[in-house]
Amino acid sequence: MHEVLDVAVIGAGPAGLSAAVHAGEQGLRVALIDAGIQPGGQYWRHPDENHPVDDEAHGHHHWKTFTDLRARLKKLRLSGSIAYSSHSQVWFIERPAADQQPWTLRINAVTDGRDNTDSSRVVRAQRVILCPGGYDRQLPIPGWDLPGTMAAGGVQALLKGHRSLAGRKALVAGTGPFLLPVAVGLADAGAEVISICEAGDLSGWLKNTTRAAQMPSKAIEGAQYAAALLKHHIAYKPKTVVSRINGDTEVSSATVSKVDAQGRLIVGSERTVEVDLVALGWGFTPSMELVIAVGAQTRQDVDESLVAVVDELQHSSVENIYIAGEATGVGGAAMAIAEGELAAYSVLIDMNRRPAHSRIRSLQGIVRRSRAFAQAMHQAHPVPKHWTEWLTDDAIICRCEEVTYGKVCQSRDDLGAQDARSVKLLARPGMGWCQGRVCGFATAKIAAEIEGRKMRPEDLVSTHKRSLTSPVTLEDLGTPDN
Ligand SMILES: Cc1cc2nc3c(=O)[nH]c(=O)nc-3n(C[C@H](O)[C@H](O)[C@H](O)COP(=O)(O)OP(=O)(O)OC[C@H]3O[C@@H](n4cnc5c(N)ncnc54)[C@H](O)[C@@H]3O)c2cc1C
Incomplete structure (x- = not known):
């Protein structure tokens, strides 16, 4: 039987790294699982640490914040407080069977031919902090x-x-x-x-x-x-x-x-x-697969993206699930770092421990100000309302399945598709390898547009909803608890 940890953090970008380090330093037993080869996420992506370069910080902002968090992570790993699995993705989260029971995370190695001796297949934890970040829109x-x-x-x-x-x-x-x-x-x-x-x-x-x-x-x-x-x-x-x-x-x-x-x-x-x-x-799209998989409440943000609903202490609508970083709304690295730290303190509070109130208030101030700035940014840089008028019938919408704009329109005109899900079922955009990560937002937008209405949250939920959050082998599926 696996050990049950206090908290599992998914993602080692600015939010997850900050969450894991602060939770570990407060004495919690933490698992940090990240699909990246080394910590840093999108913001602090850097050359392979096995082949150090002199100008590692080149092109980076807040690099000192990163190196500080990285050093603290290293110390916590050595002391055994944090079990860090890089190059590992959580492909399934299983709800606790009953109150007080842990969440189960199923993990596999990211498949690019590298060895990944670090990743264990199952992690169990009482609480989970989701920090899956986002990708280009x-x-x-x-x-x-x-x-x-x-x-x-x-x-x-x-x-x-x-x-x-x-x-x-x-x-x-x-x-x-x-x-x-x-x-x-x-x-x-x-x-x-x-x-x-x-x-x-x-x-x-x-x-x-x-x-x-x-x-x-x-x-x-x-x-x-x-x-x-x-x-x-x-x-x-x-x-x-x-x-x-x-x-x-x-x-x-x-x-x-x-x-x-x-x-x-x-x-x-x-x-x-x-x-x-x-x-x-065209901005970023938060990764919502895990958020939706656990059943957490979502909303549509100012930039039209689907994001997770959280309270002032990063609680999601699901008990023992906390969310930080880009998944709560695209708002930049400073906000992600603050939200990660807040989520760690939130876990402590829920375990009847008492982190410093003044620090919590100060972090909430950073999040509020960053969120206000992000809203201004989103309003100043919207997706152009009439972007679909630039498209020709032969323009590819879904690159995996080679679905053209003409085919998408045909699914409405000839087959009666009225929403993103029906368009996907009838014309196949989003059915390929990337599962709509690249074309999902655009397909939802086009589907709404051809119906002459605004895009709705439910248009986007269907593009992020997957039983398995990433591709897995049959061996992974068939191996219950290794
Ligand atoms: C491509 C890109 C480039 C950017 N460049 C800049 C920039 O130059 N300047 C700037 O100010 N902002 C930039 N941003 C925005 C900035 O990166 C974010 O604001 C910040 O990184 C958010 O931190 P985060 O921890 O929420 O997410 P991320 O940094 O995205 O980290 C999320 C981590 O979670 C991992 N993950 C996701 N799903 C799983 C899973 N199922 N299992 C395991 N791990 C998982 C990912 O691999 C990643 O390592 C960029 C964003 C992107 C997408």
């Missing part, structure tokens, strides 16, 4: 399936994790402040970045100055990026989108168009730009 456009088109986060992951350039001559396009570090990172590494095409008109920031002012550090970061854009001669073009990507076997150029405030293409504004890389980013 994508909007399909004609030609986005050509090699040379990448998610902005993927481009950055290559830079941060491998010091590799995804291309030599690039456009960075989409919406939101995340386009800035991607463009600057590319230019710092030697690429020619022609411009950042920002779909929004930025007036949203002016409407939300009070909220935006809650995080003065972000203004300083913004000014640093503005200086870097000037240094690298990168043009920043608001109300501009990449509306088509061109090439025979790979990207050779992109069509850049101006858009109005609603995202409609302005006829006659198109021009062609020769590039070999287009980095696309």
